[in-house]
Amino acid sequence: MSQTPRYIEIRDDILARVCDGTYPPGAILPPEPELAEAYGVSRPTLRRAIQLLTDAGYVEKRRRRGTVVRRRKVEQRFMDTLMSYGADVGAQGAIPATRVLQARAQGATAGVAEALGLEEGDTVMGLMRLRSMDGEPAVLLRTWVPAAAFPDLLSHDFERESLYDVFAESGLPVETVRRVLEAVLPEPVEAGLLGIDEGQPCFLFKSVGRARTGRAIEYSVALYRGDTNTFTVSLTTGD
Known part of the structure; x- marks a missing residue:
């Protein structure tokens, strides 16, 4: 033998x-x-x-x-449905967590203003959050919201509350979202926050959320680690 x-x-x-x-x-x-x-x-x-x-x-x-x-990859399904990170990850047996790194009122940059249909310098509420899965950093999320639409936004605890739930409770729920996906390498600071090497590829999503009226109420830039996330898109044939 x-x-x-x-x-x-x-x-x-x-x-x-x-x-x-x-x-x-x-x-x-x-x-x-x-x-x-x-x-x-x-x-x-x-x-x-x-x-x-x-x-x-x-x-x-x-x-x-x-x-x-290696951690098992979590299937992110927000490409074809609107659901919170916690609900999506938690449904797959992983433990989600969010840490707020920054929350402040600021003037809109040219890019943020264009995405939200504002004038450059208009006041927006800026959030930077680090989302984790089973204690491991997974997503770095930057979000900007028009201050005029949600003046009390920063009074909420976004380590425990969902941004979309706050929108809904305020009477302006997000009805549609347009997302653009890119494959990128993280900046040094981003890599440090995500606990990865600078040469490790990531998914970058730029999203604009709109209310039923068509008004843009959210612009987000989310950097997902490529080694712990996969994304699902469901398609149907046309008539």
């Missing part, structure tokens, strides 16, 4: 530890020298086992961090 190669045994052992939670999502595997010594093999043999796990998508190698156990 042929003997199972040692690197396959090591791969299977590490995978078992990933599956039973010994190495949970986001955990960093011990350094290669330490693992090689623990398994009693050379570093090339250990690297071969790790490469198999990398190729299969269970771990990934990150600069300055080491080999990290």
Whole structure:
């Protein structure tokens, strides 16, 4: 009988530890020298086992961090339905959380003014939020809202309240949203907040939400980590 190669045994052992939670999502595997010594093999043999796990998508190698156990991707379904991040993520068994990084009144930049149909310099309410999934940063979201439409917006606690719920309670629910998707590399500050390398691709969504009257009441720019998010779009044939 042929003997199972040692690197396959090591791969299977590490995978078992990933599956039973010994190495949970986001955990960093011990350094290669330490693992090689623990398994009693050379570093090339250990690297071969790790490469198999990398190729299969269970771990990934990150600069300055080491080999990290990958989180399962969450399917974002807001491309074809309006629903909150918490409801979408929570329905899939993950634990969502939001941290408000900034909330202030400010003058609209040219880009924000154009998106909202305002004059440059008009007052808008600006929010910057960092959304997490199971304790791991997943989305950096910047939002601007016309101050004239929602003068009391910043009195709400957006770590616990949904922006769209606040809109609805104020009598101006979002009825339609237009989203534009780009693939981008994060800026250094963005990468730091999301806990990723600057060279890791992200999804960038620019969204304009409108009330039933057609009035633009929200402009958002959301940066999603590419390694923890997928997006679903449902299409139907025309008549």
